[in-house]
Amino acid sequence: MLEITNLKLYYRTQRGIVKAVDNVSFQLNKGETLGIVGESGCGKSSTAIAIMRLLPMNIDCYTGNVLFDGKNLMELSDEEFRTQIRWRRISMVFQGAMNSLNPVLKVGYQVAEPLILHLEEDKKDALNKVKDFFKLVGLPSDFVDRYPHELSGGMKQRVILAMALILNPDLVILDEPTSALDVSIQAQIMNLLKRLKEEMKISYIFITHDVALASDLCDRIGVMYAGQLIEIGPSERVLQNPLHPYTQKLISSVPLLRGNRMPGYIPGAPPDLVETFKGCRFFQRCSYGKDECEEQEPPFIEVEKGHNVKCWLYSDQK
Amino acid sequence: MKAIMELKNVKTYFRVSKGLFRSLIIKALDGVSLTVNLGETISIVGESGCGKTTLGRTSLKLERPESGQIIFDGQEITKMKDTRTFRRKAQMIFQDPFTSLNPNMTIRQIIEEPMLIHNISKKEREERIKKALADVRLLPPEEFLPKYPHMLSGGQRQRVGIARSLVLDPIFIVADEPVSMIDASSRAEILSLIREIQKKYSVGVLYITHDIATAKYFSDRIAVMYAGKIVEHGETQLVLKNPLHPYTMALMDAVPDPDPQNRFKFRKVVPGEPPSPISPPPGCRFHPRCPHVAETCKTNEPELRNISGREVACHFAEIFVK
Numbered sequence: 001m002l003e004i005t006n007l008k009l010y011y012r013t014q015r016g017i018v019k020a021v022d023n024v025s026f027q028l029n030k031g032e033t034l035g036i037v038g039e040s041g042c043g044k045s046s047t048a049i050a051i052m053r054l055l056p057m058n059i060d061c062y063t064g065n066v067l068f069d070g071k072n073l074m075e076l077s078d079e080e081f082r083t084q085i086r087w088r089r090i091s092m093v094f095q096g097a098m099n100s101l102n103p104v105l106k107v108g109y110q111v112a113e114p115l116i117l118h119l120e121e122d123k124k125d126a127l128n129k130v131k132d133f134f135k136l137v138g139l140p141s142d143f144v145d146r147y148p149h150e151l152s153g154g155m156k157q158r159v160i161l162a163m164a165l166i167l168n169p170d171l172v173i174l175d176e177p178t179s180a181l182d183v184s185i186q187a188q189i190m191n192l193l194k195r196l197k198e199e200m201k202i203s204y205i206f207i208t209h210d211v212a213l214a215s216d217l218c219d220r221i222g223v224m225y226a227g228q229l230i231e232i233g234p235s236e237r238v239l240q241n242p243l244h245p246y247t248q249k250l251i252s253s254v255p256l257l258r259g260n261r262m263p264g265y266i267p268g269a270p271p272d273l274v275e276t277f278k279g280c281r282f283f284q285r286c287s288y289g290k291d292e293c294e295e296q297e298p299p300f301i302e303v304e305k306g307h308n309v310k311c312w313l314y315s316d317q318k
Numbered sequence: 319m320k321a322i323m324e325l326k327n328v329k330t331y332f333r334v335s336k337g338l339f340r341s342l343i344i345k346a347l348d349g350v351s352l353t354v355n356l357g358e359t360i361s362i363v364g365e366s367g368c369g370k371t372t373l374g375r376t377s378l379k380l381e382r383p384e385s386g387q388i389i390f391d392g393q394e395i396t397k398m399k400d401t402r403t404f405r406r407k408a409q410m411i412f413q414d415p416f417t418s419l420n421p422n423m424t425i426r427q428i429i430e431e432p433m434l435i436h437n438i439s440k441k442e443r444e445e446r447i448k449k450a451l452a453d454v455r456l457l458p459p460e461e462f463l464p465k466y467p468h469m470l471s472g473g474q475r476q477r478v479g480i481a482r483s484l485v486l487d488p489i490f491i492v493a494d495e496p497v498s499m500i501d502a503s504s505r506a507e508i509l510s511l512i513r514e515i516q517k518k519y520s521v522g523v524l525y526i527t528h529d530i531a532t533a534k535y536f537s538d539r540i541a542v543m544y545a546g547k548i549v550e551h552g553e554t555q556l557v558l559k560n561p562l563h564p565y566t567m568a569l570m571d572a573v574p575d576p577d578p579q580n581r582f583k584f585r586k587v588v589p590g591e592p593p594s595p596i597s598p599p600p601g602c603r604f605h606p607r608c609p610h611v612a613e614t615c616k617t618n619e620p621e622l623r624n625i626s627g628r629e630v631a632c633h634f635a636e637i638f639v640k
Contacts, residue, residue, distance in 0.1 A: 033581075039501040152591050182365035183528065187572035187587045194584060209502055215576045216585070235578035253503045255531040256575045257558070262535060265507035269471035 001203060002028040002051075002171060007064035009043075009050040016274040017060050020046035022227040024064075025300075028171070033197060033204040035218030035235070037211050037250070041270060043227040044207045045095070048173045051205075052092050053081050069170075087114050091164040095176040098156035101148040107156075108134075108144025111163045118167060133162040138192055154185035161192070165200070175207045190216050211254055215239055220306075223247045226270050226281040229300075233307030243309040246282045280312065288313055319355040321389075322490050322522040323377055323408075326351050328386030330369075330376045344595045346372040347383070348546035356489065357520040359513065361533035361554065363569070364543035365592055370526045373543070374492040377524065378408055391489065406436055409483035411512070413495040415475035419467040425456075426463040429482050436486060443485075450481040453515055473504035480511065487519070494526045509536045530569055534558050542566045545593050545603040552628020562625060562635040564588075564608045602633070610634060 009021040020043045028034050036044045049055065051066060053073070066073040073085060094100070102110055111133065112126035121129075131141035137158040148156060157177065164172050174193070178186040194217060196202060208214050214221055215235060222232035223244065231244040242248045246266070255263040268285040271277070279294040280286070286293065290312060298312045330347040346369045354360050354377075362370045375381045377388060379401060388396045395404055412418035419428055429450060433443045451459040454477040467475055476496060483491055493512055497505040513536050516523045525537055533540050534554060541551040542565065550563040561567045571586040588607040593599055599606055605615040614633055622629040626639050 039503060154591055182592070183530075183572040184365060184568060184588055185591060187585045188589075190574075191584045191587060194581070211502070212574045212576045215578055216574045216580045218581065235581070239576050239578050250503055251576060253506055254576055255506070255529075255535050257531040257534060257570060257573050258575050263506040263532075265505070265510075266503040267507070269473065269504075 001030045001069060003065075003067040004051070005065045005067075007047065007050055007066065008061055009046050009055075009059070010061040011056070012058045012060040013274075018273045019227050020273060021050055022273075024224075024227075024229045026222055026229060026232055028203055028205065030170070031197075031201045031203055032220065033206055033218045035206045035208065035214035035221040036224060037208055037214050037221060038224035039209055039250075039270060041273070042224040043273075044209075044224050045175055046227075047224070048092065048175050048205065048207055052086060052090060052173065053078070054092075083118075087169065088118060088167045089169055090171045090173065091167065091169040092173040093160055093164050093175065093177045096180050097160045097177075098153060098180065101156060101159065103148050106145055106147060107151065107159045108146075111144075111159060111166055114163075114167055130162065130166065133166055134158075136165070136196070137162045138188075153181055154188060157181060157185075157189055158192070161189075161196075165196070165202075168200075169202070171203045171205065173205045173207070176209070177206075178213070179208075179210075186213075193217055211239070211251055223250065226277075227273050228281060228310065230282070230310045231308065233304075233309075237304065237307045243303055243307070243314060244282075244311050245286045245288055245313070280310075319358070321353045322356045322391055323352075323354040323524070324387070324389040325353075325373075325377060326387040326389070328373075328376055328388065329384040330372050330381050331384045342596050345546050345598070346595055347376060348595075348598075349386075350543075350546075350548055352541060352548065352551070354490065354522040354524055356522050357517065358539065359516055359523040359525050359537040360539045360541060361525040361527055361537035362541050362543060363527055363530050363533050365528060365569075367545075367592055367595060368543040369546040369595070370528075370543050371494055374410075374494050374524055374526045377490075378410060378492055379404070402436075406486045407488055408490040409486065409488040409492075411476075411479055411483050411491060411493040411496045414499050415472055415479050416467075416499065418479055419475055421467055423466075424463065425465050425467070425470075425478055428467075428478060429485055432482060432486050446485045447481075450484045453484060453518075454478075454481045454511060456481065471504075472500045473508060476500055476508050477511065480508075480515070484515065484519075488521060490522045490524075491516075492524045492526065495528070496525075497532070498528070505532065506535075512536070529573075530558070531573055542569065545598045546595055547603065547631065548622065548629070549604065549632070550628065550630045551622070552630075556627055560626070560638070560640045562628070562630045562638045563604075563632045564610050564638075565604045567638075568607075602631075 005025045007024045011018040038044045108130050111130045115121045115126040130144050134141050139158050178189050206217050218235050221235050221238040222229050225246050231247045249266045252264040266285055280298050283289050283293045293312050298310050300308050300310045301314045302308050303314050328350050332344040333341045335341045364370045376383050429447050448459050456462045456477055497508050537554050540554040540557050541548050544565050550566045568588040574580050590607045601617045602615040602620050605611045620631045620633050622631045625635045
């Protein structure tokens, strides 16, 4: 359904050009959930805004192909993208979005707004539809008349979800949808996302820094490091047989509540994305580093079916 | 084991004014007793608003308790005026390494400042700075001392924060969510470091966190808080192996481990959200969300009782003993 090739998004800053997304390619099938995991600054949120084309002013470079249902979104004008794609076909739940609800408007109206603006629906019909969606996300339908301050964090997040679903999009991008919530509320929202996935056959791109949380929803997992996708594959493979040394260490750094293994850590810090890179971006922190890792960028190798890794260790398995 | 910090039935309330004559009382801590011994880490686990941060701040006399006693190193300090020694011996590691270090000061100045306040000689300051940096493994010291916080990564900054808390030789440290702002891959490094220092210098550490999984690996005892009270408290391994309070169970059920099978099943959840600390529910504060609720829970507030090696505040804790 979605096929992204060589997506690049660079920002201009005072320090130089930040290569936030650097040649990212992946695809997403209909009804499937893809997790994108990585640490802060690895480019996972930038990938999302690049797909949604919600770009800030300081763009240096925005190239690549985004094929959605066979149509190249990069060829659409901003106006076409806004009226045909954004929110109608692809919607998004932003990180901390529950704090960006307008405090002086009733939440029902805020959810109905795209119906009234995009579909030019009558206000009353729109509000009735919102009530249905409120039930869908587990809110009482009379909550449409409430103001944001009358809702708790978990309820606001449900409102945001209703907002993302109201135009029946095919794809919803979830950017850390639960990171501002307490764990017991987080579990409720994750269950809701699972239920919606089954009932509405939505595809998700789920962006998170939390590998354990990704395992709760995702069919496939992609791992990003320093602006690049370094591994992608089915959840079973990536979680249980991670190939990239970074993925291996990232997974072993998760403290297990049910297992008993002292969590590990990766010494050092990710590189500054202003730098120009020659070899593998993880080289400095990698314990398997070879000469070629420093000199040449590793290829994206398909080691087993549907499981790719960007690492020289697997170059002979090509 | 020697107790370094004892809280006895401590209550800390906050007042928010509502108009001219009315004010609401927020019962952030509502009768908490806890002892931290030298050379051990106790984790305080709970969700936002449960009072865990207030507990840490009250133990450091950063909040004034409404009632109860705070005993530090055998001496009651609840109403003590001269806190100079206490301030030296009790330190804090803050949550956010990005805002808790002054951006205009070099690492040397940041680490040196507490010693200037406490009149430590120049020669000794120099020695202690070197030792603290070695303890937190920012090596070689000469490389880090002239730098400014923005030149360091999140993990390195938090290590500066730890070094700063160490230079006065504290015997009690409160670490309030020390890794929640740090990348997942560096968390274990910082927590191992705090643990190592706690053992090496035989310090008592209060580790405040919302993350029950890190508490499992980095604390000797665990206290689970809900709505201003401790609901379960005991040895970490014991409590997590067989939790006896339904809230502890709910907290554990909510946290996934990385397992691709997770996506095929729904997670066990408790409905609703934590209550407002202004008007907590009568009886057991967890009863509106508890899957095991009975009539008595709605009116009788359960006290902490000793059951199978730990303290637990639930009328029916016995039935969960495995």
